[in-house]
Amino acid sequence: KKMKKIDLKMKAGVVACAAVMSMTMAVPCAFAAVTGNNGTTDVTVQTDPVSTQCAWEAPTVIPFAADAAGNLTGPSADAVKIVNKSVFPIHVTNVTAAEQSPFKLVADVTAGADTNAIQFNLKNGATDIAAATGMNTAALENFDMGYAGSANDNLTFDVNATQGKIARTTVDLSTAQKAATVSWTVAAGSHANA
Numbered sequence: 001k002k003m004k005k006i007d008l009k010m011k012a013g014v015v016a017c018a019a020v021m022s023m024t025m026a027v028p029c030a031f032a033a034v035t036g037n038n039g040t041t042d043v044t045v046q047t048d049p050v051s052t053q054c055a056w057e058a059p060t061v062i063p064f065a066a067d068a069a070g071n072l073t074g075p076s077a078d079a080v081k082i083v084n085k086s087v088f089p090i091h092v093t094n095v096t097a098a099e100q101s102p103f104k105l106v107a108d109v110t111a112g113a114d115t116n117a118i119q120f121n122l123k124n125g126a127t128d129i130a131a132a133t134g135m136n137t138a139a140l141e142n143f144d145m146g147y148a149g150s151a152n153d154n155l156t157f158d159v160n161a162t163q164g165k166i167a168r169t170t171v172d173l174s175t176a177q178k179a180a181t182v183s184w185t186v187a188a189g190s191h192a193n194a
Contacts, residue, residue, distance in 0.1 A: 054186050055085035055148075062159060062182065064120065064166075066173060070109070072120060072164030077156040080122070082184060084145040084153045091193070092143040092155060094185040095122060096134035102171060103179040105132045109167035116171055118179050120164035122157040131180060144190040 059080050064072040074080070084090050099105040102116045107130055109117040122129045125142040129135040137143040146152040171177050187193075 054090045054188055056090060056145075056186055057083045057085060058184050063176060064159070064164060064179075066166050066169075070166045070169075072118075072166060074120070074159035074164065076160075077158040080157040080159055082145070082155045082157075082186075083148075085148050086188070087147055088188055089147055089190055090145050090186050090188055091138070091190050092145075092184055093138040093187050094134070094136050094183075095129050096183045096185075097131035097180045098183070099180050100178045103177075105180055107132045109165045113168070115168045116166075116179075117168060118164070118166045120159060121162040122159060122182070123161040124155055124157050128162055131182065138187075139191050141191045 062074055062080055064074045066072055082092060097105060099118075104114040104117050106112060106114060106117045106119055109119050120131050122131065127135070127137070127140060127142060129137075143155065144152075145155060166179075
């Protein structure tokens, strides 16, 4: 008799756990009244609204070389690209940059007196983003990427289209020095969804 009580308690616990799990894992469904012998049910798919995860790649570094006049030369646009690794389209919604001390991100190195002043742009198609200001790109079509493996699954950025410059440098540039960090924000969908 004692064994049956334990079994009933265990069964009640399992049922309660299953009910809680089904409520927390269930996606809300709508129900419609059906009359007659046939009915239809729509099937929908969307990105997971809880995780909002997109799979993509961005360059780990954009290496610039400075000449004696302070002109910066960076890698080719093919080396500075974002690649969609998701099975659905994604969109770059924002591009920002943060300076790394002692460097100072500026719009024009000739317009001020800051030491270690640096300017560079990221150009995608007709859009030229100054690192000093960044840009909200949510409404721009040329920041859309198709699904992984499609012809338009990546974006390239020409860092040489607008001449980058560095001025009044006090840092030893005989080895690579971190001057800034570019942050990319992506979302599922296209500019039309922004």
